[in-house]
Amino acid sequence: MEKALFLKWLSEGTISIPHVLFKHYRSIGLQDEECMLLLHVHTFIESGNPFPTPEELSGRMSITPTRCMGMLRGLIQQGLLEIGQYEDHERGMYYEAYSLNPLWEKLLSILSGQEAESDLANKEKEEQSVYTIFEREFGRPLSPMECETLKIWIDQDRHTSPLIISALKEAVMTGKLNFRYIDRILFEWKKNNIQTPEQARTYGEKFRARQNKAAARPAESSGGRNQFSVPVYNWLEQS
Incomplete structure (x- = not known):
């Protein structure tokens, strides 16, 4: 008996519900009862019934068909549920069906907004770190003009x-x-299309290697009698 019941459960299949719905349904204005109703709609759709009646839906909940109909209407007005008309090409007929795409799109917009806020917060934190590092190296607070220059490097020149x-x-x-x-x-x-610290480091090492090689030639031609140190690359003299 238990085995038969278990096999029956397996034959009815399972429903996959995005975790993000449970995490953020309140953020999009859903009440607990409304969220449960949408989950039942989702279950019917996944089970092959894309347009369950209020009676079918309320039969799985502790609400009346009238209450269920009112909630469905409210969800459609909130832009969380829609009824679309689709064509069955094999049967040559049209049918109506619920779609939860507005719900998923709303959740996506919430997540996108949160990601944008997170990116902005990280950017502001990075920028503040740059200001702090500059002030530490200069040993003083930056002037308004220097702060503006930093802002131009970040916002206009797009330097990281x-x-x-x-x-x-x-x-x-x-x-x-x-x-x-x-x-x-x-x-x-x-x-020179240098976009990362690693590329900058490699670029500088290659330049200094060429500079050292060029500076070594006069010493070799004079038999090594002239010893001198190679100056560090002066970026202001670069054409």
Whole structure:
């Protein structure tokens, strides 16, 4: 008997319900009873009945058919449920069916909005970190003009925070800690399609390797008698 009952349960199949619905249904204005009604509509659709009657739906809930009809009407007015007309090509006839696409679209808009808010918060946090790092390296608060320059690098020139910090490190390394020099570094990197700190590091290493090689030639031609140090790359002298 138990085995037969279990096999009957299996034959009726299972219904997949997005976890996001349970997590955010209140955010889109659904009450508990309305959410349960939509779940029953979803179950009927998945079971091959795309247009259950109020009587069929209320039979699975503790509400009357009249109450069920009113709730369905309210869900349609809220833009969470719709009734569409579809064509059955095999039978050559049209039929009506519920669609939960408005519900899924509403949930998607909620998630997209949350993701956008999260991205904005992360961006603001990164920008604030850039300002803090600059003030630490300069050993003083940034002037209004310097703050505006940073904002231009981020908002207009579209330099990422990590790349701006890499340019700052380059300026510190060369002993030319000023915004004009850093701006020139970022300009050269953008001109050479440098978009990440890793690419900037590789670009700088290749340049310095060429610079060292070129500086070694005069020493070799003079028999190694002239010893001199190779200057660090001056970005302001780059054409």
